[in-house]
Amino acid sequence: MNYKWDCSCYFRFGIATKTNISLEHEILLHPRYFGPNLLNTVKQKLFTEVEGTCTGKYGFVIAVTTIDNIGAGVIQPGRGFVLYPVKYKAIVFRPFKGEVVDAVVTQVNKVGLFTEIGPMSCFISRHSIPSEMEFDPNSNPPCYKTVDEDIVIQQDDEIRLKIVGTRVDKNDIFAIGSLMDDYLGLVS
Template structure:
């Protein structure tokens, strides 16, 4: 799920930037530093939307750098266990399939795919029901439930399931759901 939250960060700035454009410099440094990063606590920082407040700078002993506490609003994407969301399939193999929901990667193991769907190898590997009515392949749109998350230093990785009511295929490759 996407959230709009307020975060705080201390920015260190070299004294050469002190001047009329100090604030602009701080804002662009903030955007450069935080956009695209990921932490286990707050998820992926997608975009900074506003800077709320820039506090008083504090000169660091010895270096001359100044630390500014900056409060900013941003859009983050944070997956939660138990959350249901839509995703796009990126890779299918006999172990299961990978899907993407925005910045996050989700793996659905073949144990968490309904039993009536079987893996079909070939040019376009897919999971298919025996009558061929449902087919999950690359670029399919799939609704899934997150059952677990793992946090890396720079990435959040999720495990999902489609073995439940109202989960599974929602759109075919290329087609709008």
């Protein structure tokens, strides 16, 4: 699955999650693109193919920062296509266990909170929400709140959470979070 995100939201995350690393990618180009704008086409195709994707090893590729080298193209026998090896640097987002990040609540139900940390989904079980906060199914929208309603967490609220675990797939990363620590919860 390919995603596009607003990069401005990533600068709220912890320092450890964003890194500028060197990566490699191969661009397969159709012969119709051969001509005076060949290099610009290769660059544009690189941005389109890698920005917004996720690799299990490096995380989410947020933005390509520099293109270091576009190698000599290799003609694909019998097809006419050319394969260009490209070396580039990109900002990647890879969360780590124990990291504290800001997230947006996307869904609230009796089992817990579903949130998004930029492109990544994160679930917070009701067992990882402080005991003084109770689920209120009768409120509209549903929420977790304290008895005195001093703190109310509902859909679209921004919260600060601690990542307690991650599951890394080939093309996605999913996190489990907790609000059971000092300075975590609703960001006001």
